[in-house]
Amino acid sequence: GENVEQHPSTLSVQEGDSAVIKCTYSDSASNYFPWYKQELGKRPQLIIDIRSNVGEKKDQRIAVTLNKTAKHFSLHITETQPEDSAVYFCAASKGSSYKLIFGSGTRLLVRP
Amino acid sequence: SQTIHQWPATLVQPVGSPLSLECTVEGTSNPNLYWYRQAAGRGLQLLFYSVGIGQISSEVPQNLSASRPQDRQFILSSKKLLLSDSGFYLCAWGGDAGNTIYFGEGSWLTVV
Numbered sequence: 187g188e189n190v191e192q193h194p195s196t197l198s199v200q201e202g203d204s205a206v207i208k209c210t211y212s213d214s215a216s217n218y219f220p221w222y223k224q225e226l227g228k229r230p231q232l233i234i235d236i237r238s239n240v241g242e243k244k245d246q247r248i249a250v251t252l253n254k255t256a257k258h259f260s261l262h263i264t265e266t267q268p269e270d271s272a273v274y275f276c277a278a279s280k281g282s283s284y285k286l287i288f289g290s291g292t293r294l295l296v297r298p
Numbered sequence: 299s300q301t302i303h304q305w306p307a308t309l310v311q312p313v314g315s316p317l318s319l320e321c322t323v324e325g326t327s328n329p330n331l332y333w334y335r336q337a338a339g340r341g342l343q344l345l346f347y348s349v350g351i352g353q354i355s356s357e358v359p360q361n362l363s364a365s366r367p368q369d370r371q372f373i374l375s376s377k378k379l380l381l382s383d384s385g386f387y388l389c390a391w392g393g394d395a396g397n398t399i400y401f402g403e404g405s406w407l408t409v410v
Contacts, residue, residue, distance in 0.1 A: 218396045229401040281396035284330050284349055290341040
């Protein structure tokens with residue numbers, strides 16, 4: 187079955203710096219890659235997603251890139267702010283599956 | 299618009315007691331429904347998913363069970379709770395296969 191690996195497990199950056207979180211997936215048939223942000227004690231919420239027919243997608247300060255050949259995708263956050271501090275999860279699924287497979291999460295800390 | 303609700307929000311249960319967590323979705327029909335568990339500081343573990351009334355797929359063998367008595371209702375149960383059942387339980391819904399899922403507010407379960 188699909189396996190998603192996520193790195194790093196923790197990431198600490200200075201406010202205003204950029205943060206990058208990387209994920210790799212095992213099933214080459216996967217074609218949908220969402221990213222979720224989970225604040226302490228809250229539910230995970232979708233922040234951005236990308237499909238396999240697109241190499242990059244941007245939404246203000248966040249962007250996701252996808253490399254299908256290498257089977258990895260990354261989340262980029264620019265000009266980080268303290269409110270970006272949270273746990274971020276990547277996930278992958280394919281069109282024939284009802285299951286969304288999550289990475290293990292990255293705890294991002296933005297230092298003021 | 300679609301909304302998802304789950305309850306109770308928090309509960310403290312003694313070892314060996316039963317459990318019932320309930321989740322309902324509004325604003326959509328025939329959703330795919332999911333139960334995830336998140337141990338403290340850990341990732342998202344898929345427990346069960348359902349693609350229709352009475353259809354339950356189990357991902358992890360355990361002392362939990364799930365039922366879907368109505369189209370937009372999903373219930374997580376246990377006859378006898380274990381200490382290891384403690385965690386943050388998240389219900390989620392999704393549309394077609396290979397698409398985003400959206401989480402409920404979560405239920406904090408502490409087994410004592």
